[in-house]
Amino acid sequence: MYRRRRNPCPRCSSGAARAGERRFPQTGLRILAIFVLTVIAVAQETTKDLSEASLEELANITVYTASRHTQKVSDAPSSVTVITRDEIQKYGYRTLADILRSVRGFDITYDRNYTYAGVRGINRPETYNSRVLLMINGLRTNNNIYEQAMLGPEFPLDIDLIERVEIVRGPSSSLYGTSAFFAVINVITRKTDQLKGGELDFDSASFGTYQGRASYGGEYRGADIVLSSGFYDSQGQTLFYPEFNSPATNNGLARNADYETYQHFLATVSFRGFTFQGIYGARTKGIPTGAFDTVFDDSRTHTFDNERYLDLGYQHPLGKGWDVTGRTSVGRYVYDGIFVYGPAQPGGSDVLNGDFARGTWWNGELKLQQSLDRNNLTFGTEFRDNLQQDQVNYNIDPFLQYISSRPPSSVIAALYGQDEFTLTRKLSLSAGVRYDHYYNFGGTANPRLGLIYHPFSQTAFKLLYGTAFRAPSAYEMYYYGLGEFQANLHLQPESIKTYEVVVEQSLGEHLQLSTGVFQNQVSRLINEVPNSTGYLVFENTASAHVDGFSAELDARLPNGLQGKASYSYSANQNMQARQTFTSSPAQLAKLNLIVPLLRQKLFAGLDAQFNGPAITETGASTSSFQVVNLTLLGHTVGEHLDISASVYNVLDKKYFDPAPAGLPEDRIQQDGRSLRLKLTGRF
Secondary structure (H helix, E strand, O other), X not given: OOOOOXXXXXXXXXXXXXXXXXXXXXXXXXHHHHHHHXXXXXHHHHOOOHXXXXXXXXXXXXXXXXXXXXXXXXXXOOEEEEEEHHHHHHHOOOOHHHHHHOOOOEEEXXXXXXXXXXXOOEOOHHHOOOOEEEEEOOEEOOOOOOOOOOOOOOOOOOHHHEEEEEEEEOOOHHHHOOOOOOEEEEEEEOOHHXXXXXXXXXXXXXXXXXXXXXXXXXXXXXXXXXXXEEEEEEOOOOEEOHHHOOHHHHHHXXXXXXXXXXXXXXXXXXXXXXXXXXXXXXXXXXXXXXXXXXXXXXXXXXXXXXXXXXXXXXXXXXXXXXXXXXXXXXXEEEEEXXXXXXXXXXXXXXXXXXXXXXXXXXXXXXXXXXXXXXXXXXXXXXXXXXXXXXXEEEEOOOOEEEEEEOOOOEEEEEEEEEEEEEOOXXXXXXXXXXXXXXXXXXXXXXXXXXEEEOOOOOEEXXXXXXXXXXXXXXXXXXXXXXXXEOOOOOOOOEEEEEEEEEEEEEEOOOEEEEXXXXXXXXXXXXXEEXXXXXXXXXXXXXXXXXXXXXXXXXXXXXXXXXXXXXXXXXXXXXXXXXXXXXXXXXXXXXXXXXXXXXXXXXXXXXXXXXEOOOEXXXXXXXXXXXXXXXXXXXXXXXXXXXXXXXXXXXOOOOOEEEOOOXXXXXXXXXOOOEEEEEEEEEO
């Protein structure tokens, strides 16, 4: 998906296509059954020395994001997944998107420019991940132009700086406001005591790809300091697109248009209750697909994204169980897109079109929390001042302006409160609500309720209800011009109601089973449609109904073998059109295994995904596919040197993701087999 659409198809803009019958899949269940049998077989051989394993490790995993305070996953009023740094290393994950591919109920698509996440049966690239809230150490990073969560290489942080990722499924607007619609993702970075000095790493991979990072964590005059800088450079692939298979367009071969570079920087300083963090990310990506009628295989067509955040927080106990947290931050987002078009007249020069956006905002937050014997109270207020939300489009030479959208500054204010009340020793109730006020459409209140029952020490039943909203982005409200687009200042926020039942059960000492069923009722979905005058405009035109279930088995055995397998099924429907949404597979299965080959020295990690078919924008269907990745990680020279080798798409499967609207392709082929060698040194 790109930043604007030229000559879009009104039919495609709806994001829906006719769906044939979906048969209940068997592949996911087979994967789950194979994993269970493997675990049982290995367990029979490895239960002699239980002292090697932490028997309560699974049950005692904690999470912060679900309730804005630390609690056990089994007590959180949500369905939660935590991915640790150890897993990131051993599975060879390269991006945040790679991490999310392994998470139950998530599917990831890539259009050779940006990466998009689908959650629980709905993946709509045209909204730029704005239905998922992405945070870094609790700092909101969705920008104020597209409300986009950057998930692929465009994510402004090196993956090796991540200590853990907390993924909270379901609506969380009761705590976080807009975009906490389908899920909240909180990336928590490594601290000084986790880096313990300097760290260098260097990667070499297929397609002329190189990556490096230098990090330092230490203490200076009582302050804990983390500094890190990284780079990435990839020549990209030679790609074949049958839609351009003619001599005039290089026989469909894009040879020099898939390049990508980025630079990252992170600085965190903690001192006497104060925490400062600065984040910088800049990424350039070539576009090989010939999107929006641009000249095919022209390396000048590219996008540039730049994110900058400065954040200052303070935490301090007040006495009598009260704790106060305050933070203020400023964010800056820059987008530059250069699109090359053929000459307007025979013999003329190519036309370079620039599509630009500039966003600047200021956030503030104050939170009070008190932990009592039977209550855990949380109260807070937030505001956001959108200082700049500019969007401009023009031909560069000769200059011809099409769009100049510069809305005035706007303030968003919110209040929220939550109480987690222990009714009995086995039963607790979590209740919260948040009110957000926007200058353009007024206020919206969103509650959340969670009833959690522990009939036994290793069992948790969760009965959950919540609502959430997604405010329309500046792009959806204010983008107009080019003789095609019209603004809509009366656009209303999308809303969702979710009903969910979650069961978490320990099976013996080393297995944990999580299952759940849910129903999502989505209203006022925003779509781009033609109005009565033929202009394209974003309007609240659709509602959706999604029913689904999922199951996940997590295992950690005494000999170091660990893994998980999950299966999820979702049935979605556009209630107005009675059609299944595009780009949204109904069935997903995941399998992850970590096998110790030499005790604490050498590990093998297997990461596999199965995706069912998905409807494309033209009403066709992609085929189901399976992708298997393998990583070997070796710890050598004590803890000072790690060497890892990864093979991605080991079986060299040819598979496709549905293409978003605006691309000439109906399906986008994904990477075949590729390799990566990585060295990490510590000193």
